[in-house]
Amino acid sequence: MATTPGNPSTLMGFVHRRRRGAELFLLVLALGVGVGGYAAVGLGVQGKVPPDIIGYGGWLAALMVGAHVVVRLVAPYADPVMLPVVAALNGLGLAVIHRIDLAEDHTFARQQLTWMTVGVILFAGTLLVLRDHRVLARFTYTFGLLAIVLLLMPILPGIGKNINGARIWIGVGPFSFQPGEVAKVLLVVAFAGYLVLHRDALALAGRRVLFVDLPRGRDLGPIVAMWLVSLGILVFQKDLGSSLLFFGLFLLMLYVATERPGWIIVGGVMFFAGATAAYRLFGHVRVRVDTWLHPFEYYRGPLGQNSDQLVEGLFGFAWGGLIGRGFGGGDPARTSYAESDFIMASIGEELGLTAVLAVLVLYGLLVERALRTAVISRDGFGKLMATGLAGIIALQVFVVIGGVTRLIPLTGLTTSFLxxxxxxxxASWVVVALLLRISDQARRPLPALEPVDEQAEANEATQLIKVSR
Incomplete structure (x- = not known):
């Protein structure tokens, strides 16, 4: 541990090291996962290493090294683990998507690599432009309004698109875009800024019921507003996943800001009341819940009321067992949307429960490092923002993998990076960039204080007194 006299960061116990060398070493291991998985797919499915392995591996390496260089230059004290974890998840996802492409004659992996390139560019741009995350607090209400506009865009006639029963897309020429992915990042910033300003009012004690301090009625406005927004997404866009994600995200940040379990109780009651009402009033919600409760009764059922996707995914998990069938040994293409909604089922089938647990460990590690960033952050806005970004990753992984494994009803979200x-x-790459910016600010040593020369100050004061006389 390095100590510097007069440096207040040393008085707190330690100074964070930069650890960029450790990050580079871990990135090499992560690159091995991505390139090795791509080669294993070629060997397992086609019996030979893909002929473009050098170009593919070189492109992945260039992206990862470029991201590392940007972090080293503009965020040298950032967490050294997040970027390698994200690189490993993204590389594994590309390999699995390539495997499914070979089975279905698609080019999704090539498109995903293009989007990864765009994501890394935006990752670098975020770090280069945003040198202090606290600047975002100035745009609290602007970002909140923009997030609401983005959430409403898919229901507008002309640009909104209905895909697979959910109206969560907008069409821009030949491209489709999901504005909710951007809205969730903007909402985290808006929530963090709002809660920093109003946490004292929201934390005031209300009525005590069964040893729990419930919030005052007049403070329920924010949570009621988010409840209504979530129900609106569920009703008009038929998107159960985004509804659960946005409401759960706000409830999590509200609890962290106020440290009052009463908000969790109120939010939980409102969630179950809304879910029950939606089940009774809306047919698409009822079908989703019924196929979750009785999947084998709806297997091979009529279109719109079948559970084929869920059951085929469960069959894939069962066939893969502990160590999987190996790339090329399974048949993940039997499951619809195996490259997106059900990519975890594809991993479970060909790489086994061992790989599924390894992926969950990587996600757990990413969330843990994000929450550690929140703990050590020196400002309230940074704490809440890092907590919200960690919540995005954790809630999305829980909702997706919970649906694939039949823990909860299917929701239609994607597994971040995979x-x-x-x-x-x-959007996920931008989330990581924001987390690294907050981490750099939190781990960076405070500027050293100049030693005070008491004798010089006394002499200066004496001179001032003489002059005044």
């Missing part, structure tokens, strides 16, 4: 989807991948 699943095919440009909007999700680009």
């Amino acid at each position: 699943s095919y989807g440009g909007s999700s991948l680009v």
Whole structure:
């Protein structure tokens, strides 16, 4: 541990090291996962190493080294683990998508690599432009309004698109874009800024019920507003996943800001009340829940009321067992949208439960490092923002993998960094850039204080007194 006299960061116990060398070493290991997985797919499916392995590996290496260089230059004290974890997840996802492409004659992996390139460019741009995350607090209400506009865009006639029963897309020429992926990042910033300003009012004690301090009625406005927004997404866009994600995200940040369990109780009651009402009033919600509760009864059922995707995914998990069938040994293409919604089922089938647990460990590590960033952040806005960004990753992984494994009803979200989807991948890279910026600010040593020369100050004061006389 390095100590510097007069440096207040040393008085707190230690000074964070930069650890960029450790990050580079871990990136090499992560690159091995991506390139090795791509080579294993070629050997397992086609019996030979893909002929473009050098170009593919070189492009991945250039992206990762470029991201590392940007972090080293503009965020030298940032967490050294997040970027390698993200690189490993993204590389594994590309390999699995390539495997499914070979089975279905698609080019999704090539498109995903393009979106990864865009994501890394935006990752670098975010770090280069945003030198202090606290600047974002000035745009709290602007970002909140923009997020609401983005959430409403898919229901507008002309640009909104209905894909697979959910109206969460907008069409821009030949491209489709999911504005909710951008909205969730903007909402984290808006929530963090709002809660920093109003946490004292929201934390005031209300009525005590069964040893729990419930919030005052007049303070329920924010949570009621988010409840209504979530129900609106569920009703008009038929998107159960985004509804759960946005409401859960706000409830998490509200609890962290106020440290009052009463908000969790109120939010939980509102969530179950809204979910029950949606089940009774809306047919698409009822079908989703019924196929979750009784998947084998709806297997091979009529279109719109079947559970084929869920059951085929469960079959894939069962066939893969502990160590999987190996790339090329399974048949993940039997499951619809195996490259996006059900990519975890594809991993479970060909790489086994061992690989599924390894992926969960990587996600857990990413969330843990994000929460550690929140703990050590020196400002309230940074703490809440890092908590919200960690919540995005954690809630999305829980909702997706919970649906694939039949823990909860299917929701239609994508698994961050793994699943095919440009909007999700680009937004996820920006999330990591924001986390690294907050981490750099939190781990960076405070500027050293100049030693005070008491004798010189006394002499200066004496001179001032003489002059005044």
